[in-house]
Amino acid sequence: MxxxxxxxxxxxxxxxxLREAAALTQTQLATRVNVTRATIRAWESGRTAPRGRKREAYARLLKTLAEEDAARRTRSAPPPEPAPTPTPEPTPVLEPVSGPASDTASGPVSDPVSGPEKGSEPEPGSGSEPEPVPEPAPEHPALTPAQAFDALYEFSAPALVRQAYLLTGRRELARESVERAFQTAWERWPEVARDRDPVGWVRATAYEFALSPWQRFRPRHRQPEPPPADPGDRTLLNALLRLGPQHRRTLVLYDGVGLDLPETAAETEASTPAAANRLLHARETVAGRLPALADPRVLHQRLTELASAERLWAAKPTGVRKGGERRTRFRTRAAIAFTVALIGATALTVRTAPTHYEPAVSPGVAVRGVPPRVAPGSLSEAERELRQKLRDRLQDGPERLEPRLE
Known part of the structure; x- marks a missing residue:
């Protein structure tokens, strides 16, 4: 299929x-597409992609915004200046060449476009040698999806691991975050390969995984890791970890990675003023603990040195791809097993369910007016004599009746 x-x-x-050019907020755009504001933030940051009817409606709306933006640019552009009228050049006059007529009439006639006629050879010493035909440039073979993924991983994985270490302060978590991000990219490789900034796509996914609040509940991440050996690096790392997750991410993207403010705001899913305020607050907090890092250039250099001082490693791209494929197969098999179990439970329920209505048993009703049961008491003397008399007489049966003559 x-x-x-x-x-x-x-x-x-x-x-x-396009949304900012149309002066629309994320809430207004979400209302027009009939989604939530958080969904629009995720679409604009590249963390998720719309599907189905939402994708078609979003694409139509973006196309309309693009046409309106192009129309505004056309109206605001200055009118083009008229091109100057070319002055007619005088027609050259052919003057007769001095010398014998045989010099001008003899020899092959050459075409100015196609060159000399076929079979004609240039005269020696005339300087009209045939120009060499340029060789075609060698064509580079197209990369397979696995080769393109491996190239992207080898190019960006080491730097992303160092950036994730600045965000979390944990070496193993930084490596795992980057591997999970690349595994997600391999699962959605057609979308990532067409993206204009695939490194940014993977970086945003790795940051989301590294800063997830669920990481604190993992048992192996509860124990602290050994801090950096240098005291200055320890102080800087502690200052970074004291920042909030969004402030820390903004500082690393702007002063560490080197993104500009709009790109930082887009990746952190915030407006440009909000990203600027987060950046200023993060710089003030770090400068309060380390006054020497008040200069952004010095801060950038120290962040680079802190990330490069640690021995961080990344797995091989082949292992990352195979790990993602194993995880995908496991999820697929788990989904199939759950579906089969659900179908089996449904079939068992249908098989054992009653096919007709059985009325419920009516609750009991107390009956009133019945005398209470009384246990028999002891026999009286007369009753005992009567019982003994009956036993004695009825033991041998009644007396025989004999007729008698009177």
Whole structure:
């Protein structure tokens, strides 16, 4: 079974730019698409992608915003200046060449476009040698999806592990976050491969996993890891970890990675003023503990040194791909097993369910007016004599009746 191609969408940054150009808030755009504001934030950051009818409605709305933006740009653009009228050049006059007529009439006639006629050879010393034909440039073979993924992983994984370490302060969690992000990218590789910034896509996914609040409930992440050996690095890492997750992420993206403010705001799913306020607050907090890092350039250098000082490693791309495939197979098999169990439970219920209505047993009703049961008491003297008399007489049966003559 083949799926129909999904409706194409512009990149996440272009979606945010079109919305801001139309002076629409995320809430207004969410109302027009009939989704929530959090869904629009996730679509504009590239963390999730719309599907089905929501994708078609979102694509139509973005197309309308793009047309309106193009119309506004056309109206605001200055009118083009008229091109200057070219002055007619004088027609050259052919003057007769001095010399014998045989010099001008003899020899092959060459075409100015196609060159000399076939079979004609240039005269020696005339300087009209045939130009060498340029060799075609060698074509690079197209990369397979696995090769493209491996190239992206080897290019960006080490840097992403260092960035995740600045966010979490944990070496193992940083490596696991990047591996999970790349496994998710491999599962959705057609979408990631067409993205204008695949590294940014993977980075956003890794940051989300690293800063997830569920990480605190994992047993192996409850125990603290050994801090950096250098005292200055320990102080800087503690200052980073004292920041809130969003402030820490904004500081790492802007002063560590080097993104500009709109890109940082888009990746952190915040407005540009909010991202600027988070950045200023994070810088003030870090400068309060380390006054030497008040200069952004010094802060950038120290963040780079802190991330490079630790021995952080990343797994091989082949292992990451195979791990993601194993996880996908496990989830698929678990879903199949759950579906089979649900079908079996439903079939058993249908098989054992009653086929007709059975009325419920009516509750009991107390009967009134019945005399209470009384246990028999002891026999009196007369009753005992009567019982003994009956036993004695009835033991041998009644007396025989004989007729007598009178």
């Amino acid at each position: 083949t799926r129909s191609p999904a409706t194409p969408l512009p990149p996440p940054k272009a979606r945010r730019r």
